[in-house]
Amino acid sequence: MRLSRYFLPTLKETPREAEIVSHRLMLRAGMIRQEAAGIYSWLPLGKRVLDKICTIIREEQDRSGAIEVLMPTLQPADLWIESGRYDAYGQEMLRITDRHDRPMLYGPTNEEMITAIFKSGVRSYKDLPLNLYHIQWKVRDEVRPRFGTMRSREFLMKDAYSFDLDAEAARRAYYRMFVAYLRTFSRMGLTSVPMKADTGPIGGDLSHEFIILADTGESEVFCDKAMLDLPIPSEDTDFSGDLADLVAPFTAPYAATDEMHDQAAFETAVPEERRVSARGIEVGHIFYFGTKYSAPMGAVVTGPDGKDVPVEMGSYGIGPSRLVPAIIEASHDDDGIIWPASVAPFDVGIINMRSGDEACNSACTSLEAQLQARGLDVLYDDTDARGGAKFAQMDLIGLPKQIIVGPKGLKNGEVEVKDRKTGERSLMSPDAAVNALAASQ
Amino acid sequence: MRLSRYFLPTLKETPREAEIVSHRLMLRAGMIRQEAAGIYSWLPLGKRVLDKICTIIREEQDRSGAIEVLMPTLQPADLWIESGRYDAYGQEMLRITDRHDRPMLYGPTNEEMITAIFKSGVRSYKDLPLNLYHIQWKVRDEVRPRFGTMRSREFLMKDAYSFDLDAEAARRAYYRMFVAYLRTFSRMGLTSVPMKADTGPIGGDLSHEFIILADTGESEVFCDKAMLDLPIPSEDTDFSGDLADLVAPFTAPYAATDEMHDQAAFETAVPEERRVSARGIEVGHIFYFGTKYSAPMGAVVTGPDGKDVPVEMGSYGIGPSRLVPAIIEASHDDDGIIWPASVAPFDVGIINMRSGDEACNSACTSLEAQLQARGLDVLYDDTDARGGAKFAQMDLIGLPKQIIVGPKGLKNGEVEVKDRKTGERSLMSPDAAVNALAASQ
Incomplete structure (x- = not known):
């Protein structure tokens, strides 16, 4: 979505x-x-x-x-x-x-x-x-x-x-x-x-x-x-x-x-x-x-x-x-x-830190498609709100996992995966993120 | 069921x-x-x-x-x-x-x-x-x-x-x-x-x-x-x-x-x-x-x-x-x-013509398990009602397909598959029945 x-x-x-x-x-x-x-x-x-x-x-x-x-x-x-x-x-x-x-x-x-x-x-x-x-x-x-x-x-x-x-x-x-x-x-x-x-x-x-x-x-x-x-x-x-x-x-x-x-x-x-x-x-x-x-x-x-x-x-x-x-x-x-995974409205939220940027858009839509193909429900924040507002809203609605996609990370081939409950953040490639989130289901 | x-x-x-x-x-x-x-x-x-x-x-x-x-x-x-x-x-x-x-x-x-x-x-x-x-x-x-x-x-x-x-x-x-x-x-x-x-x-x-x-x-x-x-x-x-x-x-x-x-x-x-x-x-x-x-x-x-x-x-x-x-x-x-397949309450009804008979029971439970494993919803009539009453009830509730299992047929290795809409009946082996019904979904 x-x-x-x-x-x-x-x-x-x-x-x-x-x-x-x-x-x-x-x-x-x-x-x-x-x-x-x-x-x-x-x-x-x-x-x-x-x-x-x-x-x-x-x-x-x-x-x-x-x-x-x-x-x-x-x-x-x-x-x-x-x-x-x-x-x-x-x-x-x-x-x-x-x-x-x-x-x-x-x-x-x-x-x-x-x-x-x-x-x-x-x-x-x-x-x-x-x-x-x-x-x-x-x-x-x-x-x-x-x-x-x-x-x-x-x-x-x-x-x-x-x-x-x-x-x-x-x-x-x-x-x-x-x-x-x-x-x-x-x-x-x-x-x-x-x-x-x-x-x-x-x-x-x-x-x-x-x-x-x-x-x-x-x-x-x-x-x-x-x-x-x-x-x-x-x-x-x-x-x-x-x-x-x-x-x-x-x-x-x-x-x-x-x-x-x-x-x-x-x-x-x-x-x-x-x-x-x-x-x-x-x-x-x-x-x-x-x-x-x-x-x-x-x-x-x-x-x-x-x-x-x-x-x-x-x-x-x-x-x-x-x-x-x-x-x-x-x-x-x-x-x-902080939703338990079994009742979460979506499994994963994707945050696009720079909507409109071609690399960010492309990485986000690719992540969205791959995660959906693995059976996950995804909420993709593709709006042009500020990053801070996006973080706060995604934390508020409590999806178990977040993927944060920004232009700097993408230059290094990386996105950030955040666990809502522990707050733990890890940098990894988009493919690794898909695999990690699919495996955690 | x-x-x-x-x-x-x-x-x-x-x-x-x-x-x-x-x-x-x-x-x-x-x-x-x-x-x-x-x-x-x-x-x-x-x-x-x-x-x-x-x-x-x-x-x-x-x-x-x-x-x-x-x-x-x-x-x-x-x-x-x-x-x-x-x-x-x-x-x-x-x-x-x-x-x-x-x-x-x-x-x-x-x-x-x-x-x-x-x-x-x-x-x-x-x-x-x-x-x-x-x-x-x-x-x-x-x-x-x-x-x-x-x-x-x-x-x-x-x-x-x-x-x-x-x-x-x-x-x-x-x-x-x-x-x-x-x-x-x-x-x-x-x-x-x-x-x-x-x-x-x-x-x-x-x-x-x-x-x-x-x-x-x-x-x-x-x-x-x-x-x-x-x-x-x-x-x-x-x-x-x-x-x-x-x-x-x-x-x-x-x-x-x-x-x-x-x-x-x-x-x-x-x-x-x-x-x-x-x-x-x-x-x-x-x-x-x-x-x-x-x-x-x-x-x-x-x-x-x-x-x-x-x-x-x-x-x-x-x-x-x-x-x-x-x-x-x-x-x-x-x-x-006569339910269209997409809205039928069950896909298949199994009629056991002689509940209590070991061969009939065994064939029916095996058919039920195999059809369910193929993703079909099955209603298995395992009651001791008469055959005529079972036929009438199964026709009344209109499941698209029926499998009729009786002792005589089983001796020949056969069950009968009936299409509710056309009334067409075919004799075939239980395995062939499972394949035919799974394929018709």
Whole structure:
């Protein structure tokens, strides 16, 4: 992509309304634009990050055996009256009346609708286990939306729903998502800590929040330091087996959000030098809630004994539009964002230090073509801005690697390759730069 | 994908509520489920088709130089009051009041919001041309939603918006989208006919609808038969040039929707034997409307002469959720859907005629693995349903190719390959089947 043809409205000033660093950086890097309180447009750079995050989520959901569907954003109120949550959900539910005065709502979550879908399509235990997920926009009409897309009113959510014949099978389904979540966050460069959590309005018996540690986190969390260094299950994990042994190391050590924290138990369980007390950001939440929805809604399957039983369910959420700022909170410096390679909007930025100079133009377009041919996404700054402004903007948007091409270097047959994270710079030939960057992918 | 682990709730009966064949087939093939009047869930098979359609749209938008963003579904009413459309839009606009009593709406289109985005990010003619598109759910609260996802209330739309300094540059932008649309529909196996159209509530000077011919089409259309056989611009088209010469063959012959039709002009322009009068389905609509939104909203750029001018705009829509039924209307038979290869949910279906039989199981799993290794998407019917039911279901869901594996054939070292469209069946070795199917991609 040529910057001169791109839409990258970066800001030099720090927007006053942004309270946390990720919100400031997303606005400054031209990733998002606020359209109403807690409602954002995703500009081209932000959209690319959001897509990369969704791709990782999808790959790990698919790997675990979940199947993708897409439910609508609007839901009839009837469904929620049936489950008993219509009145209970309160003002966070955005209630809508259509032109025929029918009560509708903008879905804040989909337990009811997926239960209805299941009920209409599955009759027998032979069709289980089943896990259906979708990635769709949702609305929670927060009284005070804040922190940019970290806590927005319209937000993107991956929500998965598992259906099983009995509690034991439901536990296995829960563990599949548990492992899928560990892998998902790890692939985004995040260290996530599963913590026992309150089940809240979803209800149920068993729940974990996946928390990443960041100074700006919304809640206080407590865990055994050992949690931070556990190896993540590999991509060869056999999801058809029981994953209890893979999950156990993540549930054995102490780890709890402030709602569930028990200081005495913490001190008993964890030696002082391993006690971590920090701020955390919730990036995923999984629930096992049994027959909470299936029983009132009559979602039953015929078991092997010919008797109908309400299906055992769980639900599993990840917020991609919240992960974008969460990753930035975990990975930035004073100059801007530092994207982990797997979610970077482009892999490489090329800076032409003298646009218009024939040698510089030619070297840059050749580098661009070669890198693209090697499968890399390239943003080429071909504008006539000053070098200083180009450096600052490229650092701000945080692409993992930069190639700086100037007339002096080219006379020596060299370009400069910069690593955004370490700041390390190396001079090398353009061909060597292409090889080095392709190899680092 | 193994059918035994998939979620494919096909129906044997024809749903009573469905008035047109595509709606019946989408329900019967387990592609969609109605959640409220005109509001649908996309089940796994439908979601795959929708994704393939969106991928083609994206590729052609990107090829033409358009840049992807993502605007929210909810919009503040203010924007529409500013443009003057808030009152004019009538009851089709789904109006919403949030918890703070602020007037919002579920976006039916995005001219206002994209103009605001443009205004906040672009100042100079040097940043033009610019075309921003997104693919997002929209709502039009139709008084009588019908025909399934052909005319639903919540529908997916790709809408692109072009911004240019003057009318001549805007015409070039319009032609880029014109060519992108021809290519998009052609890649989906559709013959689309661009027809001069009324600009309706979007307003403006120039507009084309892209219509595909189908007996169940909603409107009557008239065109020169020559329009149906024109070659489509190639993927090597240079979108940075002026595409007037590529567009001219598509705008010269007579072609008009009933709103724009002039029978006398038709008869003068087209010899009787070439006059086509048929039913059509609108699958795309493009508009050039100049400064209709930029002027009232103050979206100006500074021109080369240093003076501010309101930017010239166009908008360009394709409905992916409507294309799914449109393709089915154009491609089906009495047994079910016949997917064009480019949008098929899976490339190949494998039918195991005797699940449980060791030779059949082994041949099927080997075929599945080999086809997947060659990059094909495979749906393997490994269930214990009867052969007849398997045939009927596989025909219903319309995958382009089927491989039928039975114990008798295997004794002769043969499987049967069936072409869904022609019905042609050929016996061959499993290896030959893999090679033939991989080659046909």
